[in-house]
Amino acid sequence: MSSIGNGGGVGFTPPFATLYYITEMGIRLLPRDVSIKIAAGEVIDRPAAVVKELVENSLDAGATVVSVTIRAGGVEYMSIVDNGSGIVADEVGLAFRRFATSKLVAVNDLESIATLGFRGEALPSIAAVSRVTMVTRTAGEEAGTRIEVADGKTLGKHVDAAAKGTSITVRQLFRSFPARLKFLRTAATEGSRIQALVTRYSLAYPRVRFQLTIDGSLAFSSPGSGSLRETVAAVYRPEVAEAMLELEPDVEEADVEDVGVQAHGMVSPPPVTRPNRSQITLFVNGRWVQSRTLTFAVEDAYRGFLMERRFPLAVVNITMPYEDVDVNVHPSKTDVRFHREGLVFSALQRAIRRTLTAYSPVPSLAPDHHSAPAPASPAHAPNVSFTRAPRRAAGAKAPDAPTTDGAPPVMGADRHAFAQGMAPREVLPALRVLGQAQNTYIAAEGPDGVYLIDQHAAHERVLFDEVTARASTTPAEVQGLMEPVPVDLSPAHRDLVESQREIIEWLGFAIAPFGGSTYLLRGVPAAISAGSPAEGLADVLDAMEEGGGYETWEERAAYSIACHGAIRAGKSLSLQEMTELTRQLEACRQPNTCPHGRPTMVHLSTTQLEREFGRS
Ligand code: ADP
Ligand code: MG
Numbered sequence: 001m002s003s004i005g006n007g008g009g010v011g012f013t014p015p016f017a018t019l020y021y022i023t024e025m026g027i028r029l030l031p032r033d034v035s036i037k038i039a040a041g042e043v044i045d046r047p048a049a050v051v052k053e054l055v056e057n058s059l060d061a062g063a064t065v066v067s068v069t070i071r072a073g074g075v076e077y078m079s080i081v082d083n084g085s086g087i088v089a090d091e092v093g094l095a096f097r098r099f100a101t102s103k104l105v106a107v108n109d110l111e112s113i114a115t116l117g118f119r120g121e122a123l124p125s126i127a128a129v130s131r132v133t134m135v136t137r138t139a140g141e142e143a144g145t146r147i148e149v150a151d152g153k154t155l156g157k158h159v160d161a162a163a164k165g166t167s168i169t170v171r172q173l174f175r176s177f178p179a180r181l182k183f184l185r186t187a188a189t190e191g192s193r194i195q196a197l198v199t200r201y202s203l204a205y206p207r208v209r210f211q212l213t214i215d216g217s218l219a220f221s222s223p224g225s226g227s228l229r230e231t232v233a234a235v236y237r238p239e240v241a242e243a244m245l246e247l248e249p250d251v252e253e254a255d256v257e258d259v260g261v262q263a264h265g266m267v268s269p270p271p272v273t274r275p276n277r278s279q280i281t282l283f284v285n286g287r288w289v290q291s292r293t294l295t296f297a298v299e300d301a302y303r304g305f306l307m308e309r310r311f312p313l314a315v316v317n318i319t320m321p322y323e324d325v326d327v328n329v330h331p332s333k334t335d336v337r338f339h340r341e342g343l344v345f346s347a348l349q350r351a352i353r354r355t356l357t358a359y360s361p362v363p364s365l366a367p368d369h370h371s372a373p374a375p376a377s378p379a380h381a382p383n384v385s386f387t388r389a390p391r392r393a394a395g396a397k398a399p400d401a402p403t404t405d406g407a408p409p410v411m412g413a414d415r416h417a418f419a420q421g422m423a424p425r426e427v428l429p430a431l432r433v434l435g436q437a438q439n440t441y442i443a444a445e446g447p448d449g450v451y452l453i454d455q456h457a458a459h460e461r462v463l464f465d466e467v468t469a470r471a472s473t474t475p476a477e478v479q480g481l482m483e484p485v486p487v488d489l490s491p492a493h494r495d496l497v498e499s500q501r502e503i504i505e506w507l508g509f510a511i512a513p514f515g516g517s518t519y520l521l522r523g524v525p526a527a528i529s530a531g532s533p534a535e536g537l538a539d540v541l542d543a544m545e546e547g548g549g550y551e552t553w554e555e556r557a558a559y560s561i562a563c564h565g566a567i568r569a570g571k572s573l574s575l576q577e578m579t580e581l582t583r584q585l586e587a588c589r590q591p592n593t594c595p596h597g598r599p600t601m602v603h604l605s606t607t608q609l610e611r612e613f614g615r616s
Contacts, residue, residue, distance in 0.1 A: 044125050046184055047074025047173060048193040053122035054168055055201055058082035059208065059286075063165065064224065067211040068198055073187030075173050083165040086138035089145045093157060095134075096123045096149050128152040129180075130173040136166040151176055185499070186492045188545045195219055199235045203315045204283045206231040228266060232315060239593070240313065243272050245359050247316065247351045260324070261344055263351035265316035269359055270302070271590065273310035275468050275554055283317040284325055289336050294318070297345045301352035318348060428591045433578045440569040442578045449605040455573065455581065457594035459566035462584040463527045464595040467507065467558040476508030479529035484520045487534045491517075493541040500544065503553050507561065509537060527565035539564050559595050 044050055051068055058066045061084025071077040087095055126132060127149040137144030144162025148155040150172075174180040184190055191214050202210040202222035209224025222234045233241035244266040282294050298314050306312065326337040338344045431444040431451060442453040470476065489497060494517060497504055504511065508525030521533055528536040543560030544553050567573070567581075585591045585600065594600050610616040 044129055045180070046193070047078060047190050048197050050074065050078060050126050050130075050170055050173065051080065051194050052197055053126065054078075054080040054170075055198070057122065058084050058166065059201070059205060061085040061166065063208065065209045065211075066201075067213070068194070069213040070191060070194055071215055073184070073190030074170075074194060075181070075184065075187070075190070077169070077171055078173070079167065079169040081165070081167040083163070086136045086141075086144070086164055086166055088138050089141065089159070092134065092136060092145045092147050093154060096127050096132075096147070096154070124152070126170060129177055130175070131171045133169045133171075134166065135160055135162045137162040137164050139164050186495050186545070188492060189495070191215075191219075200281055200288050202231055203228070203235060203281055204286050204288060204317060228315065232266060236313070237596075240268070240272060243269055244313070244315075245269050245355050247355050248358060261318065261320045261340075261347040263316050263318050263348045265314070267298070267301075267316070267352050267355060268313040270305040270312075270356070272313060273306055274313060275310065277311050279313040280311065281315045284327075284336055285319055285322065286317060287327060287336070291336065293341060293345055294348060297349040298352060301349045301356065305356055314352070316348065316352075318344060320344065428586045428588075430586065431582050433575060433582055435575075436573055436578060438570075439572045442573070442582065444582060449603060449607075449609060451601050451603050453582065453585070453601040454569070454594075454599070455571070455578075456566050456569045457598055457600040458581060458585045458591075460562040460594045460596075461588050461591060461600055462581065463565050464558050464562035465588050466527065467525070467561055468555070469589075470506075476506060477526040478508045478510055478523040479526045480510070480523045481521065481533055484522045485533050486514060487511075487519050487521050487537060488517050489519055489541075492545055493538070494519075496541050496544055500553055503544075503557060506554075507540065507557055509540075511537070525561055525565075527561050531564065536561075536564055562595055 044053070047070070051070070051074065055066055055068065058080060061082060063082035063084035065083045067079075067081045069077070069079045069081075123132075128151065131148075131150040133146065133148050135144055135146045143159045145157065146160035146162075147157045174184075195212060195214070198210055198212045199220055199222075202208070202220075206222070206228045207224060207226045208222075210220070210222045211218065212220040220234070223230045225231075229241050229244065229246075232244055245268070246266050247263055277295055277299070280295050280298050282289055282291065282298075298312065298316070302312050320338075324339045326339070429446040429448070431446045434443040434445055436455075437443055437452070440455060442455055442458070444451045444453060467476070497511060497519065508523065508527075509521070510523035511519050511521050514520045521537060524533045524536055540557050540560045543556045573581075592600060607616070
């Protein structure tokens, strides 16, 4: 048929020759540069996708240090520097050719993929939609190579002095893709996606030191010590890392069937929870995966341990024979299929269940920091690290990971509540308020000594719990404003108000567009109604925008509301106000810390007082 042409006469052969387009002249092959861009769009949809592919390449190259630098959400500039194997001068050009990979040799290899990359698509795809400079050197070479590729064309290749490893700089991402550019969110949002990604990889690779610099300041770094607990401390707060329970290896239960499927990593003890599933991070053979089934296995393991609508934190790597998992489902490679899904599900679920059952919190009537056994500090915690999957033959034996004897008794938990299937909580005895010191601390007395309560931190805890304890379907208490307040929103804030409308409303803001950048604020969360409503909204939006990487939008917003609405230090309180605050604090699930993890109170136990005064 004469109407099928070969797209502009560029001499090329399949596999590119698979895309056609229809004109009045009939079906035609797309020009090569167009088809590459379409394919690139599948792999590279936003700056975080570039970072993902390049970080995976660094890890595949055996790097132990990976530094990521971005500016303006990555659109303007991204660089990934590693100390991995590097690429020999002869092959540098080849790396940018589509389907060029050093990782897959034959089709059979597709059945058991050990590396993160294998499709040979990333570099050419990135280079098709940006301007890329790569400088690389292998250990065996005297000098390195610098290559520059823009919009799919090699601009130059030179010998250049270079450290061993590879550095890749990506500029002008999507410059020739205005549609893609428009689709991107604000720089801060794209930046926080990148941060979430880098932190995830750091958890999967505790031996690798990651660094992320955003707009000139260090946003995240992991120690690279090989200890998962230390890495968790870098990603979350140190208290969370201390509290996490290490999964116990499957020793007795290993029956013949599930040989080779093992779950390694850490999960939160029941008192440490999150309002959603976003902190359940799962890897399969070191690859981050998104799997409803596996996420559900985690949740299911906690059944009876957590209250409704609370979710655990988990960082778990499931190792299994490479041939049992298909990672070639989607170009992004985060979607995986298991040949024996039921087995993987139950291996994960059992490992967590076993760990939770073994965890028996130390009952304690009062939170006494000094008499309670010290929680395992990161420095002394066993060095847990993920291992890559053994080939099936080697997978039979459980790895000799140290067992978690004496799970850290971080929270003095109430065993009774625990047994009833409730999340245990730190129990604060009924306190009698004595007075206020420095207009900042509430002095109170309990059955075992004296307490000094930080009024701001305590109130923050109360407000934070009020916001987050509410189920997502329960609307917040909105404090209607007598007169609607017009507020002018920055583009970033507007973006948030539109895209996170549900959360904003759930928090208790009533806001509607009023033309252009102006919005009408009709109500604010009751917790912050005392101050300036517009300022309260701006603070909350700022906090959401900030992108702490691992916290959810809701949590960041809740922190901000709590901080904004909490009584300041320096404010004098009546006895009644202090008593009320103390009562509210007693009802909190974790009364001993503010939502940021700082202590809300200092406790001087009777024993301590007696010792100090030489009475005992
Ligand atoms: P894939 O990772 O699927 O093989 P890529 O396009 O991402 O495909 O990379 C192509 C090839 O370039 C890789 O197979 C590898 O040989 C080489 N390469 C890319 N990045 C690096 C790096 N940071 N260090 C060493 N080699 C690299
Ligand atoms: Mg790759």
